[in-house]
Amino acid sequence: xxxxxxxxxxxxxxxxxxxxxxxxxxxxxxxxxxxxxxxxxxxxxxxxxxxxxxxxxxxxxxxxxxxxxxxxxxxxxxxxxxxxxxxxxxxxxxxxxxxxxxxxxxxxxxxxxxxxxxxxxxxxxxxxxxxxxxxxxxxxxxxxxxxxxxxxxxxxxxxxxxxxxxxxxxxxxxxxxxxxxxxxxxxxxxxxxxxxxxxxxxxxxxxxxxxxxxxxxxxxxxxxxxxxxxxxxxxxxxxxxxxxxxxxxxx
Amino acid sequence: xxxxxxxxxxxxxxxxxxxxxxxxxxxxxxxxxxxxxxxxxxxxxxxxxxxxxxxxxxxxxxxxxxxxxxxxxxxxxxxxxxxxxxxxxxxxxxxxxxxxxxxxxxxxxxxxxxxxxxxxxxxxxxxxxxxxxxxxxxxxxxxxxxxxxxxxxxxxxxxxxxxxxxxxxxxxxxxxxxxxxxxxxxxxxxxxxxxxxxxxxxxxxxxxxxxxxxxxxxxxxxxxxxxxxxxxxxxxxxxxxxxxxxxxxxx
Numbered sequence: 001x002x003x004x005x006x007x008x009x010x011x012x013x014x015x016x017x018x019x020x021x022x023x024x025x026x027x028x029x030x031x032x033x034x035x036x037x038x039x040x041x042x043x044x045x046x047x048x049x050x051x052x053x054x055x056x057x058x059x060x061x062x063x064x065x066x067x068x069x070x071x072x073x074x075x076x077x078x079x080x081x082x083x084x085x086x087x088x089x090x091x092x093x094x095x096x097x098x099x100x101x102x103x104x105x106x107x108x109x110x111x112x113x114x115x116x117x118x119x120x121x122x123x124x125x126x127x128x129x130x131x132x133x134x135x136x137x138x139x140x141x142x143x144x145x146x147x148x149x150x151x152x153x154x155x156x157x158x159x160x161x162x163x164x165x166x167x168x169x170x171x172x173x174x175x176x177x178x179x180x181x182x183x184x185x186x187x188x189x190x191x192x193x194x195x196x197x198x199x200x201x202x203x204x205x206x207x208x209x210x211x212x213x214x215x216x217x218x219x220x221x222x223x224x225x226x227x228x229x230x231x232x233x234x235x236x237x238x239x240x241x242x243x244x245x246x247x248x249x250x251x
Numbered sequence: 252x253x254x255x256x257x258x259x260x261x262x263x264x265x266x267x268x269x270x271x272x273x274x275x276x277x278x279x280x281x282x283x284x285x286x287x288x289x290x291x292x293x294x295x296x297x298x299x300x301x302x303x304x305x306x307x308x309x310x311x312x313x314x315x316x317x318x319x320x321x322x323x324x325x326x327x328x329x330x331x332x333x334x335x336x337x338x339x340x341x342x343x344x345x346x347x348x349x350x351x352x353x354x355x356x357x358x359x360x361x362x363x364x365x366x367x368x369x370x371x372x373x374x375x376x377x378x379x380x381x382x383x384x385x386x387x388x389x390x391x392x393x394x395x396x397x398x399x400x401x402x403x404x405x406x407x408x409x410x411x412x413x414x415x416x417x418x419x420x421x422x423x424x425x426x427x428x429x430x431x432x433x434x435x436x437x438x439x440x441x442x443x444x445x446x447x448x449x450x451x452x453x454x455x456x457x458x459x460x461x462x463x464x465x466x467x468x469x470x471x472x473x474x475x476x477x478x479x480x481x482x483x484x485x486x487x488x489x490x491x492x493x494x495x496x497x498x499x500x501x502x
Contacts, residue, residue, distance in 0.1 A: 018493075029467060059309070059493060059495060060497075063465055065465065066428075066465055067465075068465055073429055075431050075499070077494060077495060077496060079494035080494070081488060081491065081492060081493065083494065084496070090498055094500055096500055135502075136500075176490060177314055178311075178314045178324055178489045179487065180324065180325060180326050180485055181485055182484065183456060183483070184456055184479040184480075184483060185456040186479070187453075203436035203454035203455070205436040205456075206436075210325075214314055216314070216322060228437070229435075229501070230501045231499070231500055232498070232499045233434050233497070234431055234432055234496065234499075235431075235486065235495050235496055236430065236431050236432075236495075236497070237335045237429065238332075239332050239428050242330060242331055243335040244328055244486050245328060245484055245486055246311075246326050246330065246485050246487070247482065247484055247485075248485075249342070249387075249391065249481060249482055250480070250483070251389075
């Protein structure tokens with residue numbers, strides 16, 4: 001979405017509905033207003049109203065509504081683009097107070113896997129951040145973030161206990177354009193276990209994030225390990241829409 | 252999307268681009284045709300072309316393209332709505348030969364958690380299917396599917412080794428309208444471990460699926476346990492678009 005151009009009518013209607021769902025003006029299970037009501041409210045023809053509903057369906061917010069009023073789905077996404085890159089923002093949007101204990105921020109030689117993902121030479125300089133994250137003072141997530149030096153240098157004079165690393169990078173003009181997140185399950189190692197106050201070997205939900213600029217250059221390669229008993233991730237899909245998930249099978 | 256109405260032009264353009272990406276006519280990293288080229292090809296004004304690109308961005312298929320050509324993203328979703336409910340379809344779309352070994356199909360009393368999810372009385376009749384799924388003859392997934400009796404009865408005279416359970420239910424007219432899938436990490440129990448040929452306690456990626464009719468009635472409540480070393484799930488997000496993921500923090 002280009003922030004400099006005015007919203008089209010269907011975008012305005014979609015934004016209004018998204019807000020009304022986000023603030024629970026319309027709660028899960030509630031029917032949305034009828035097409036006719038939305039047309040009146042926005043002084044709109046049916047086209048933009050239908051298009052706004054299609055957008056909300058593709059986002060997993062409302063049911064398909066074939067022959068019925070669409071209703072708000074039970075579990076609805078709360079993540080803005082910024083919340084996808086920032087646990088601070090994600091926790092805040094869920095009403096939890098974000099906290100952190102920084103283990104270290106380091107300029108260091110890139111290990112092979114990180115070098116490959118960031119497109120830098122193995123052993124070349126990167127900046128890494130290793131933090132325990134808390135939600136309402138409960139340890140829920142171990143973060144290991146890695147950046148190419150020209151991006152990570154913005155973090156070397158920043159106190160990561162003071163706030164969001166990603167806010168700092170966005171403010172420095174880093175071009176987070178698109179990202180891929182993948183999920184797997186791994187056993188907690190001794191370090192994870194101590195930080196998260198669980199037994200070593202406990203399964204953790206790992207989210208691996210790769211972020212890119214609009215030109216496709218790597219910005220970040222990070223490893224997020226969630227206490228799976230405390231944090232759930234999910235996705236809604238509505239008939240007629242492709243699923244936003246991809247799957248890979250190793251062979 | 253209403254299958255009975257003709258596609259609008261932006262939907263036609265989006266479908267063509269989605270296909271071209273799916274068939275690798277445009278591969279990851281490739282730039283898409285320019286707006287002007289797409290306008291010529293579809294004899295269209297800029298509006299529908301821009302709208303088609305916005306749709307593909309919200310689906311995580313192409314980069315944001317602010318001031319540049321949008322490019323095809325590295326990992327692209329392959330899941331149709333049917334593939335989200337059917338491992339058979341999902342594996343086929345990835346070029347793997349789906350297989351299964353059925354452990355049992357049973358009419359049985361609903362355990363408490365399944366009863367609550369399906370909206371039936373605890374101990375009331377449900378139909379459950381328990382299968383090991385293979386991709387190219389390798390065990391990758393243990394399925395435990397549960398249906399209310401009036402839906403599951405279609406499976407009691409069906410050989411689940413013969414094909415897709417979901418195809419059977421769709422053919423029987425079951426109204427899969429929308430679904431929520433959540434992810435967590437759990438240790439393999441003795442049964443999982445034997446089926447998947449791994450050590451007990453190995454972390455598995457569990458996907459819990461709840462499916463509903465358009466009226467919000469539960470259709471299915473299922474548990475899918477993937478070998479996390481063989482199957483990866485993920486999601487792409489493009490700047491300016493909300494993430495399709497939701498997060499919950501237990502408190």
